[in-house]
Amino acid sequence: MRADRPYDLVLFGATGFTGGLTADYLARHAPDRLRWALAGRNPDKLAAARDRLVAIDPALADLPLLTADVTDPASLRAVAESARVVATTVGPYVHHGEPLVAACAAAGTDYLDITGEPEFVDRMYVRHHAEAVRTGARLVHACGFDSIPHDLGVWYTVKQLPADAPIAVDGYVRAGGRFSAGTYHSALTAFSRTGETSRAARARRAMEPGPDGRRVRAVPGRVGRVREFDQWAVPLPTIDPQVVRRSAAARPEYGPDFRYRHFAAMKRLPTVLVAGVGLAGVMGLVKVAPTRRWLLGRLASGQGPTAEQRARSWFRVRFVGTGGGQRVVTEVAGGDPGYDETAKMLAESALCLAFDDLPETAGQVTPVAAMGDALLDRLVRAGITFRTLSA
Numbered sequence: 001m002r003a004d005r006p007y008d009l010v011l012f013g014a015t016g017f018t019g020g021l022t023a024d025y026l027a028r029h030a031p032d033r034l035r036w037a038l039a040g041r042n043p044d045k046l047a048a049a050r051d052r053l054v055a056i057d058p059a060l061a062d063l064p065l066l067t068a069d070v071t072d073p074a075s076l077r078a079v080a081e082s083a084r085v086v087a088t089t090v091g092p093y094v095h096h097g098e099p100l101v102a103a104c105a106a107a108g109t110d111y112l113d114i115t116g117e118p119e120f121v122d123r124m125y126v127r128h129h130a131e132a133v134r135t136g137a138r139l140v141h142a143c144g145f146d147s148i149p150h151d152l153g154v155w156y157t158v159k160q161l162p163a164d165a166p167i168a169v170d171g172y173v174r175a176g177g178r179f180s181a182g183t184y185h186s187a188l189t190a191f192s193r194t195g196e197t198s199r200a201a202r203a204r205r206a207m208e209p210g211p212d213g214r215r216v217r218a219v220p221g222r223v224g225r226v227r228e229f230d231q232w233a234v235p236l237p238t239i240d241p242q243v244v245r246r247s248a249a250a251r252p253e254y255g256p257d258f259r260y261r262h263f264a265a266m267k268r269l270p271t272v273l274v275a276g277v278g279l280a281g282v283m284g285l286v287k288v289a290p291t292r293r294w295l296l297g298r299l300a301s302g303q304g305p306t307a308e309q310r311a312r313s314w315f316r317v318r319f320v321g322t323g324g325g326q327r328v329v330t331e332v333a334g335g336d337p338g339y340d341e342t343a344k345m346l347a348e349s350a351l352c353l354a355f356d357d358l359p360e361t362a363g364q365v366t367p368v369a370a371m372g373d374a375l376l377d378r379l380v381r382a383g384i385t386f387r388t389l390s391a
Helices: 017-029 043-056 058-062 073-082 098-107 118-135 148-158 181-191 194-207 240-250 269-285 289-296 307-311 340-355 372-381
Strands: 007-012 036-040 065-067 083-088 110-112 138-140 167-176 215-218 224-226 231-235 257-266 314-323 326-334 385-390
Touching: 007 017, 007 073, 007 340, 017 036, 017 043, 017 340, 036 043, 043 058, 043 065, 065 073, 073 083, 073 098, 083 098, 083 340, 098 110, 098 118, 098 138, 110 340, 118 138, 118 194, 138 340, 148 167, 148 240, 148 257, 148 314, 148 326, 148 372, 148 385, 167 231, 167 240, 181 194, 215 240, 240 257, 340 372, 372 385
Parallel strands: 007 036, 007 083, 036 065, 083 110, 110 138, 167 257, 215 257
Antiparallel strands: 167 314, 224 231, 231 257, 314 326, 326 385
16 A cells, blocks of 8 residues: 555645535544645645644644646646645536546555546546556545545445345435535536546446346336425436445345445435426536536536534435345434535545455545445544444
């Protein structure tokens, strides 16, 4: 794991809103032995970010600052070669992410991000998975609210079912809080690039091997009433089912035939109808360049809610799993999904890769495939709830 490198962890994008929260979390919770640095393109903003951290922990007055820019491959190569793990919050990743992935894959450096962009993840697999396998780098995407609660939540659920029978899991997501500016920009970018997303998915399918002797699927569900939860379930077209499916392909614990469906859970039918019409309208508007620019300008990068607003935010994901004649209902829950908990998930994932005893993996891997129970245990200790409601 390149123990001779000067840094265990470099955080890229620490001058942004979510990156700043991730740095704050590390300042409060990272072990004293962590050798880490901040990286970004603006030295003055990096210095200001470090000054803020000193108010949390005066020992960080000498925290190293690394100047690097996504348009300067040499600077990214220097960052990757100096670290065992690099975590980045700089998106939209389809526009800004690949140079850092390439640098980490070439240097054998573990890489994490918080992307929810399927096109980006698929293109990075096609272009950099083989190189990362060669160098031993682990490329772990979607280490925020996309897709840690869902990937780890399904893992927590299937472990309570027999692995020698077909398993089916349905996930139901509810949340209260604001999207981050990065998530907002990434979502609009993805809506405007449906053709590119489809082509990237086909290119990946053409070269990615399937599980040997097993079947894994993520299938769309249908709008319907879930009487058990007194909610309406609406198919949720996020990256999460793809991440879950790839974890299932990597781990035999998901059984010989695994199926996952992913839903948003809503209390009232009118909310379902309004949300559907609104989403369809936005997807149409972002196809037109002038309206796309206008929508992107509504929320600038670096903006976010106050601490008081984030304190009122929450998320809850319930899973219903069946297999081998057994049925289990589980729940993953936490606070503000778009900011505070995403920063926590990214930071704990980075610490997990840096310090924990993990399975031997390399290339592009999911959070479960790379970290599994070690990350689940970290998240529980950090205050995210994983619990079994009925079995």
